[in-house]
Amino acid sequence: MDNCSIKCINEEKVKQTAETLPPTEDIGRMADIFKALGDPSRLKIVLALLNQEHCVCDIAAVCNQTDSAVSHQLRVLRTLKIVKNRRDGKIMYYSIDDDHVSALIRMSLDHVRH
Amino acid sequence: MDNCSIKCINEEKVKQTAETLPPTEDIGRMADIFKALGDPSRLKIVLALLNQEHCVCDIAAVCNQTDSAVSHQLRVLRTLKIVKNRRDGKIMYYSIDDDHVSALIRMSLDHVRH
DNA sequence: TTAATATATGAACAAATGTTCAAATGAAGA
DNA sequence: TCTTCATTTGAACATTTGTTCATATATTAA
Numbered sequence: 001m002d003n004c005s006i007k008c009i010n011e012e013k014v015k016q017t018a019e020t021l022p023p024t025e026d027i028g029r030m031a032d033i034f035k036a037l038g039d040p041s042r043l044k045i046v047l048a049l050l051n052q053e054h055c056v057c058d059i060a061a062v063c064n065q066t067d068s069a070v071s072h073q074l075r076v077l078r079t080l081k082i083v084k085n086r087r088d089g090k091i092m093y094y095s096i097d098d099d100h101v102s103a104l105i106r107m108s109l110d111h112v113r114h
Numbered sequence: 115m116d117n118c119s120i121k122c123i124n125e126e127k128v129k130q131t132a133e134t135l136p137p138t139e140d141i142g143r144m145a146d147i148f149k150a151l152g153d154p155s156r157l158k159i160v161l162a163l164l165n166q167e168h169c170v171c172d173i174a175a176v177c178n179q180t181d182s183a184v185s186h187q188l189r190v191l192r193t194l195k196i197v198k199n200r201r202d203g204k205i206m207y208y209s210i211d212d213d214h215v216s217a218l219i220r221m222s223l224d225h226v227r228h
Numbered sequence: 229t230t231a232a233t234a235t236a237t238g239a240a241c242a243a244a245t246g247t248t249c250a251a252a253t254g255a256a257g258a
Numbered sequence: 259t260c261t262t263c264a265t266t267t268g269a270a271c272a273t274t275t276g277t278t279c280a281t282a283t284a285t286t287a288a
Contacts, residue, residue: 008171008205008264018176020165022223027161028154029226030219035152039276040145047141051134056235057122062132069277071236090234090285091122100225104218105144109136111214112143122234153246170265183247185266204255204264229288236283245274253266258259 036080037104041065042073049083050102053095150194151218155179156187163197164216167209 021027037043041063048054048062060070074094077083084097096102135141151157155177162168162176174184188208191197198211210216 008169009175010169010172013166013168014172014175017162017165017168017172021158021161021176026223026226027158030222031152031154031157033152033222033225034148034157036148038145038147038149038152040142041276043145043148044135044141047135048131051131052127054127054131055122055124058124058128058131061123061128062135066278067235068237068279071234072276075236087285090232092235098225098228100221104221104225107214107218107221108144108147109140111147111212111218112140114212155246180248181265182249182267185264186246189266201255204262206265231286231288233286234284237281239278239280241276241278243275243277246272248271249269251267251269253264255264256262258261 032080033082033104036076036082037108039073041069042077045070045073046077046082046096046101047105049094049096050105053093055091055093057091059094146194147196147218150190150196151222153187155183156191159184159187160191160196160210160215161219163208163210164219167207169205169207171205173208 022030037046044063045059048059054062056067056070056074059065059074060067063070065073074083074085078085081097082101083094085092085094087093136144151160158177159173162173168176170181170184170188173179173188174181177184179187188197188199192199195211196215197208199206199208201207
């Protein structure tokens with residue numbers, strides 16, 4: 001239960017900060033992107049594609065995952081426009097869809113290695 | 115089951131990309147950061163703190179969450195060095211710990227608004 | 229058409245996650 | 259000391275999530 005009495009709230013600061021928040025919809029979309037990159041196996045796929053485009057089969061080999069698992073993850077990434085694909089005969093090639101993605105990854109690498 | 119025969123794998127490409135991958139430990143840490151930002155309520159807290167430091171109570175007010183829920187989320191963010199805190203009497207003030215965080219947020223906003 | 233191959237999909241399951249509620253700290257003032 | 263208040267913590271719960279397995283689709287070649 002919310003046991004913080006009215007007094008402890010600095011209404012002015014609360015109001016001011018509330019005004020700086022992006023629309024709820026944007027927050028949701030940002031969270032979706034972060035969430036997608038927040039799974040190690042999915043992040044590994046993205047990192048692999050950051051190097052060059054690959055077919056599903058090769059991604060699975062690079063990442064030590066089954067084709068099926070990779071395919072499922074790629075669908076998530078595709079839905080969020082993090083990766084895109086092109087078909088060449090039987091083979092489907094995947095690659096990074098957006099420049100922001102590589103920038104995001106670079107930032108987080110910097111953070112990790114402080 | 116992995117039903118992709120050996121033939122479909124481009125060994126050279128696989129090997130080459132595998133060499134570009136960061137160490138597993140780094141991938142895990144990056145994923146942790148993304149995962150932390152991947153929950154809307156937690157992301158909202160971070161966005162609020164990006165504006166200015168706040169006490170737990172005020173964060174709860176800004177984000178329409180209970181104090182308890184906010185406190186739980188702040189612990190996660192603190193553990194990952196995304197936020198830091200300082201005590202002033204009974205009140206605990208939280209703020210963003212790292213510059214990389216704001217950069218990450220900005221990138222994802224750009225991505226969302228393409 | 230039929231067979232073979234690369235990828236996609238659906239259902240089921242275990243594991244992880246966020247929220248809630250109740251209770252416990254820790255700090256300040258009476 | 260005792261009380262009050264801001265925050266933290268722990269356990270329980272429902273929900274979400276990633277993986278697996280079996281099956282389906284789509285493309286090519288025979």
